[in-house]
Amino acid sequence: MIIFMQMPTPGQVQRVLEKLHQCGLDAQVWQTGGRTVVTAIGENDDVDPEAFERLDGVEKVVQTRTPFKLVSRSFQAENSLIRVGEVVFGGEQVPVIAGPCAVESYEQFAETARLVKAAGAVMLRGGAYKPRTSPYSFQGLEEEGLRILRAVSDEVALPVVSEVTDPRAVETVCKYVDMLQIGTRNMQNFALLKEIAHADKPVLLKRGSSATIEEWLMAAEYIMVGGNDAIVLCERGIRTFEPYTRNTLDLSAVPLAKHLTHLPVIADPSHGTGKWRLVTPMTLAAVAAGADGVIVEVHPCPEEAVSDGFQSLTPQNFEQMMQALSSIAAVVGRKS
Numbered sequence: 001m002i003i004f005m006q007m008p009t010p011g012q013v014q015r016v017l018e019k020l021h022q023c024g025l026d027a028q029v030w031q032t033g034g035r036t037v038v039t040a041i042g043e044n045d046d047v048d049p050e051a052f053e054r055l056d057g058v059e060k061v062v063q064t065r066t067p068f069k070l071v072s073r074s075f076q077a078e079n080s081l082i083r084v085g086e087v088v089f090g091g092e093q094v095p096v097i098a099g100p101c102a103v104e105s106y107e108q109f110a111e112t113a114r115l116v117k118a119a120g121a122v123m124l125r126g127g128a129y130k131p132r133t134s135p136y137s138f139q140g141l142e143e144e145g146l147r148i149l150r151a152v153s154d155e156v157a158l159p160v161v162s163e164v165t166d167p168r169a170v171e172t173v174c175k176y177v178d179m180l181q182i183g184t185r186n187m188q189n190f191a192l193l194k195e196i197a198h199a200d201k202p203v204l205l206k207r208g209s210s211a212t213i214e215e216w217l218m219a220a221e222y223i224m225v226g227g228n229d230a231i232v233l234c235e236r237g238i239r240t241f242e243p244y245t246r247n248t249l250d251l252s253a254v255p256l257a258k259h260l261t262h263l264p265v266i267a268d269p270s271h272g273t274g275k276w277r278l279v280t281p282m283t284l285a286a287v288a289a290g291a292d293g294v295i296v297e298v299h300p301c302p303e304e305a306v307s308d309g310f311q312s313l314t315p316q317n318f319e320q321m322m323q324a325l326s327s328i329a330a331v332v333g334r335k336s
Contacts, residue, residue, distance in 0.1 A: 001025075001040040002062045002075055003052055008036050012057030019055065023047050028225055032076070035059070039069050066260070068217040070224040071231070076262040082230050084179045084202050085159040087122050089232045089292050090264035094334045096325070097161060097266075097295040098318060099125040101308035103145040106152070111300050113156045115315040120322040120336065124153060124160040125295055128173075130307065131165050131185050146176035153178070161204055161295075167195040174199050184209045184236055184271070187219050197226020204295075206234045206268065213253055217261055233257055233265045234295065235286075237272030246274020246311065249282050254289045266293035270311045276302065279313055280321040284328045296321070 003016055013029065016038050020027045026041040040047070049061040064074040082089045089095060098116040103109045103126045113124050128145030141148070146162065153160040159178035164170055165186055173180060179202045186192050187208035196203055203223055207216045220231050235254055237247025249272030257265045267286035269279045283294050299305045299312040313321065322336065329336040 001044045001047060001049065001052075002064060002069060003038040003040070004059045004062070005036040005038065005057045006059040008057030012055070013038070016052065016055055016058065019052060028070075030070070032229075037075070039075070067214065068221040068261070070229070071217050071220045071261045071263055073260065073262055078262065080229070080262045080264065082202055082232050082264055084123065084161070087159060089266065091292075092333075092335055094287055094291070094325070094329050094336050095122045095266075095293040096120060096322065096336070097123040097125050097293065098298045099160075100127075100299045100305065101297050101312065102127040102130055102306055103141055103148050104306055106148050108300065109148050110152045110155065112298055112315070113152045113158065115300065116298050116318060117156050117158055119315065119319040120326075121318075122158065123179075124149070124156075124158050125181075125297075126160065126162055127307075128162050129165045129169065131163075131183060143172060146173060150176040164192070164196065167192045170195045170199055174201055177201070179204055179232075182206060182219075184211075187211055187216065190222060193219060193222040194226055197223045197228045199228065201228075202230035202232065203228060204232050204234055204266075206236045207238070207250075207253070209237070209239045209247060211238070213257060213260070217257070220261070220263060231263050232293075233261070233263050234268055235265065235272070235291075236268035237274075245272075245278065247272055249273055249286075251282075251285055251289045254286060254291050258290055258292075264292040265290075266295060267291045268295045270295070270297040270308070270313075274311045276311055276313055276317065279311065280317070280324060283321055284324055287325060287328050287334065288332055290332070294325075 030037040098121040130140035161179035162177045163181040164173040181204040237249045240248040269282035297312040302309040302312040326336045
């Protein structure tokens with residue numbers, strides 16, 4: 001249950017909270033769009049909404065049966081616009097985030113950044129902490145990688161996103177990046193979700209490789225309940241029985257998530273397919289399906305990449321992708 005209040009007094013808000021507590025419910029109070037919003041937490045199917053609609057200061061009560069409340073369209077009908085510097089997700093533009101899987105050196109990341117910016121990317125990506133399946137694989141440059149990210153980001157004047165994998169590292173990562181990424185392996189790392197909910201940074205939340213859409217949205221709910229509503233969802237492929245691709249990019253998740261939630265939804269065709277030849281066609285398909293942006297891996301020399309070279313575009317491939325993307329975006333009434 002979501003209770004919308006129009007310019008209530010503190011006493012009126014308190015009366016609503018007391019009424020909820022009498023019903024055995026906890027509550028969360030939000031300020032959004034000039035209104036006070038109270039969300040009931042707990043089983044409330046048997047609670048009569050009219051009992052709250054009669055209270056002073058209450059504008060309306062919405063009974064929602066979805067377990068995710070704050071990220072739902074019931075909570076907010078209009079699309080959220082999430083800003084990362086001058087980049088806006090959820091509007092008319094289709095932002096493209098590009099960069100290597102991992103920061104390997106200053107030279108590698110700086111060269112990539114200059115090339116993808118020239119081709120039209122508006123944001124950089126690069127991994128400093130790399131959660132890998134094998135403990136023997138490259139784990140990232142950690143804070144040295146973060147310093148490289150920040151230095152290059154400032155030089156080329158593009159914001160940067162990078163993954164945080166540990167609640168203890170959130171404060172450190174926040175010093176260097178403009179957006180925090182929660183990767184597929186950590187989508188249900190609830191301690192991490194609670195920690196980044198208190199961070200003053202936008203969040204890119206990737207869908208878990210075996211997660212349902214509801215589980216994905218509930219992970220976003222953890223972040224919003226904690227106080228951070230600047231969330232961009234990312235469909236990055238799910239595990240299926242198909243062996244020819246790394247994952248199966250679930251493009252149906254894009255329009256479905258946009259129907260269920262007001263948050264922007266982007267796609268990651270690099271991890272979604274694991275094959276560079278498929279990145280461009282799946283990027284175009286994602287935008288045609290309504291994606292609010294894409295994040296792709298680009299490396300100046302993919303065959304020498306320390307990780308994910310097989311799914312990374314060359315700068316030339318990326319430039320060709322951007323040209324094709326411009327045409328598709330125009331067809332669906334968007335801008336690249």
